[in-house]
Every structure is written in C-alpha cells, then in structure tokens.
Amino acid sequence: MSVADGLTSVRARMAAASARAGRDPSSVTLVAVSKLQPLSAIEEALAAGQRVFGENYAQELRDKAAALAHVPGLAWHAIGPLQTNKAKYVAKVATAFHALDRREIAEALGARRAGLEPLDCYLEVNVAGEDTKSGVRLADVAALHAQVRDLPGIRVVGLMAMPPLTDPEACRPHFRAVREAAARLGLSGLSMGTTEDFEVAIEEGATVVRVGRSIFGARPPRAGVA
Ligand SMILES: *Cc1c(COP(=O)(O)O)cnc(C)c1O
Numbered sequence: 357m358s359v360a361d362g363l364t365s366v367r368a369r370m371a372a373a374s375a376r377a378g379r380d381p382s383s384v385t386l387v388a389v390s391k392l393q394p395l396s397a398i399e400e401a402l403a404a405g406q407r408v409f410g411e412n413y414a415q416e417l418r419d420k421a422a423a424l425a426h427v428p429g430l431a432w433h434a435i436g437p438l439q440t441n442k443a444k445y446v447a448k449v450a451t452a453f454h455a456l457d458r459r460e461i462a463e464a465l466g467a468r469r470a471g472l473e474p475l476d477c478y479l480e481v482n483v484a485g486e487d488t489k490s491g492v493r494l495a496d497v498a499a500l501h502a503q504v505r506d507l508p509g510i511r512v513v514g515l516m517a518m519p520p521l522t523d524p525e526a527c528r529p530h531f532r533a534v535r536e537a538a539a540r541l542g543l544s545g546l547s548m549g550t551t552e553d554f555e556v557a558i559e560e561g562a563t564v565v566r567v568g569r570s571i572f573g574a575r576p577p578r579a580g581v582a
Pocket of ligand 1: 389391412435436518550551552566567568569570
C-alpha cells in the first residue's frame with residue numbers, strides 16, 4: 357500500500373469511528389508518526405495533504421525539520437521520552453510534546469522556547485502501571501500537573517497514554533480512565549490511540565491519534581539499537 361493509500365484508509369477509519377461516537381471528525385487530529393521513516397515517505401504524505409508529523413528521537417526530529425523547513429504549515433509533534441540535554445532540539449522545532457512526565461523536562465523545554473509560542477504539552481500517563489513504560493501513574497498525574505502548569509514557555513493541554521498492546525477492546529477502560537482524569541484536571545486534550553487501537557481511542561474521546569504503521573507500513577530498524 358502506498359503512503360497516500362494508507363492515509364486515505366486511516367482517515368476513513370477515523371471518520372467512521374467519529375461517526376459511531378457521534379463526534380465531529382474535525383475534532384480529532386491525525387499525527388502521522390514518521391519515526392525511522394525516510395524523508396521520501398514524509399514527502400509522499402505531504403503530497404497527500406498530511407501536515408502534522410510525529411517523531412520520537414530528538415536528533416532525527418531536528419534533522420527532518422531542517423530538511424523540510426521550506427514546507428508551509430508543517431507541524432512537528434515530539435512524541436517520545438526525552439532527556440533534558442536534548443530538549444533544545446524539541447523546543448526549537450516542535451509545536452507539541454506528548455511525553456511530559458517530570459518537571460525537569462518541562463523546565464528544560466520552557467527555558468528554550470523564548471521568542472516562540474508556548475509549547476503545547478501532554479502529560480504522559482502510564483495507565484496500566486507498567487514497569488517498562490515512561491509516564492506517571494494515574495494517581496500521580498494531578499501532582500505533576502500542579503508542578504508544571506504555571507511554568508513559562510509551555511502550556512499543558514492534555515494527557516497522553518499508550519496502554520499495553522493487547523487487543524483494542526482491552527484498551528477501552530484505560531482510555532476511559534485517562535479521559536476521566538483529564539476532565540478532573542480541566543484538560544481538553546487527549547492524545548491516545550496508535551495503529552493498534554486508534555478507533556477505540558476515538559470512541560473514547562481522543563482528540564489526537566498517533567498513527568505510524570497504518571500509514572507508512574513497517575518501520576525500518578533503528579540504527580545502532582540491537
Ligand atoms: C511509534 C509510536 C506511535 C505509532 O505507533 P504505530 O504502531 O506505528 O501506529 C505512537 N505513539 C508513540 C508514543 C510511539 O512511540
């Protein structure tokens with residue numbers, strides 16, 4: 357399947373999921389997750405009208421953003437965990453960061469945002485309490501919100517979660533729990549749903565879905581990582 361066909365199919369499935377939930381399809385943003393994909397794949401998606409892309413690795417984001425700096429309306433979302441020493445790359449080129457899980461990162465990003473709009477941030481929730489995942493437990497998200505909400509240079513807009521990859525229906529209660537936590541905090545953004553489960557995520561209120569493989573196909577392996 358071509359990238360254009362992948363986008364068409366994902367957009368149709370998003371629209372159908374929105375309709376099932378009685379939601380306006382324009383209330384859900386598609387972030388095309390292009391991590392590890394070559395520039396040519398992003399260019400195919402651009403030609404098919406996609407303008408919002410998600411990247412996990414800070415230097416890869418920096419390099420791709422530089423290569424495509426001439427494209428009008430292009431928006432980069434940094435979606436992966438970040439080390440403070442790489443915050444500068446994200447702060448300079450991204451419009452959103454989806455993996456905020458500690459105050460230190462929020463400070464590092466905000467401090468490097470001078471002269472730009474505040475960076476939209478989603479607090480990452482480790483919704484099933486998995487030891488291997490980043491993000492804060494649901495019970496701790498209110499405390500994190502209180503620690504970062506007033507920092508300069510960032511704007512907390514919502515919560516992000518990536519439940520264990522089982523079957524999509526098993527993710528539903530996790531998505532619902534995240535939506536309820538966001539509502540308690542007065543946050544309207546919900547970044548949830550990937551190739552595995554984006555339709556259920558939309559049914560449960562996602563405002564942003566992060567979809568890679570359904571658009572671009574399988575990812576090339578990460579160089580230098582076993
Ligand atoms: C890679 C990644 C995605 C996209 O996953 P696909 O299975 O390719 O749709 C979404 N969110 C995060 C945080 C990711 O790292």
